[in-house]
Structure formats: structure tokens, C-alpha cells
Amino acid sequence: MFMRIDHIGIACRDLEEKIAFFSETFELTVVAREVNEEQGVKEAMLHIADGEGGGSYIQLLEPLSDDSPVGKFLAKRGEGVHHVAFGVRDVTQTMDKIHQKGVRLLDERPRHGSMGSQIAFLHPKDVGGMLTELVQAARPEQTEK
Ligand code: V0V
Ligand code: CO
Numbered sequence: 001m002f003m004r005i006d007h008i009g010i011a012c013r014d015l016e017e018k019i020a021f022f023s024e025t026f027e028l029t030v031v032a033r034e035v036n037e038e039q040g041v042k043e044a045m046l047h048i049a050d051g052e053g054g055g056s057y058i059q060l061l062e063p064l065s066d067d068s069p070v071g072k073f074l075a076k077r078g079e080g081v082h083h084v085a086f087g088v089r090d091v092t093q094t095m096d097k098i099h100q101k102g103v104r105l106l107d108e109r110p111r112h113g114s115m116g117s118q119i120a121f122l123h124p125k126d127v128g129g130m131l132t133e134l135v136q137a138a139r140p141e142q143t144e145k
Contacts, residue, residue: 001094002086004051006135007059007114011070011082015062019044022058031057032115040068045114054087054137059114083121085133091118094134098122110136 012018028046045057063071088094104123113119116138124131
């Protein structure tokens, strides 16, 4: 079902400061930046490695507002790991399979994610307290601008 860890999402208050820290400390390169209004975040992807069907990354997330998912998380828990995202071949099919096993989906249909991906979230309370994201990476031709 899962092909790789696509990314670890980290909630931060100051995106630029955390980009500087992660890129300098771990020698990682920022490969994408995006403001995602629907998800209420400003985010950056730092590349780690390439895997089957896509790469793996650290995703740094700064909230666009206090009442967004990441804004609420910061207020409640402070900075730190916000979610773990797994790479899947077909996000809709994987959502159906997982839903049939009794795990609540936070999205009824896939949403737009970083770098042209299709994403969907699973309820953290049904996954041992871990907010879980499914990622179907864009095919190369879909990421070309
Ligand atoms: C909340 N909870 C978490 C959590 N956020 N547990 C683990 N990890 C998290 N990140 C717990 C929280 O402590 C509560 O537990 C319970 O879940 C319900 O949380 P709540 O505070 O009552 O509810 P909200 O309104 O904060 O909503 C939480 C959820 C929300 C997870 C439903 O954040 C959501 O819909 N997230 C999905 C979208 C998202 O996170 N987007 C930002 C990343 P107790 O206190 O009841 O025990 S965007 C992204 O990754 C992109 C674009 C990408 O990858 O490309
Ligand atoms: Co993510």
C-alpha cells in the first residue's frame, strides 16, 4: 500500500528561519515552495532522496492563520512534527481501502498538495495519534510549468 515515506511535515512559526536551519544543518536543498490557501499553509520541501514513484522530503509548514490546522497545532502543542505522509500509487483507491477498514478520512476526495501531488489526510485519533497523509506524486509532465 505504502511505497515510501514521502515527507515528514514540521509545524513552525517562522518558515525562513527553519529553512535556514534545516538546509544548513543537514545539507538539504529546498526544491519547492508554495502557498496553499486551501490547507492554510506556506510550505517548503527539502529534498532527501528519490524513491519508487517519487522522492522523500522534509516539509516545513508555517500557518497562514491561527485558525488553520497548523495554526491550531502550534497553539496547542508548539513547534514539531505535525504529520507523516506516505507515498501511494493511487490516492483514491488507497483512501477507499483504508476507509473500509474503519479509519476516518478527513477528506472526501483528494486535494491539491505540494509539487502537483494529490493528497488526503486520515484522522490522527484512528492512527495511533499520528496525523497521516497519503500522497500520489505528480507524474513528471504534470509538474512542468
Ligand atoms: C490535532 N490532533 C493531532 C494533530 N492535530 N494529533 C496528532 N497530530 C496532529 N497534527 C489531535 C488533537 O490533539 C485532538 O486530540 C484531536 O486530534 C482533534 O483535534 P482538534 O484540535 O480538536 O481539531 P482541529 O480542528 O485542530 O483538527 C485536527 C485535524 C485538522 C487533524 C482534523 O488539523 C485537519 O483536518 N488536518 C488535515 C489538514 C492539514 O493538516 N493540513 C496542513 C498540512 P484530543 O485533544 O481530542 O485528544 S498541508 C500539507 O501537508 C500539504 C499541502 C502537503 O503535504 O502538500
Ligand atoms: Co504534507
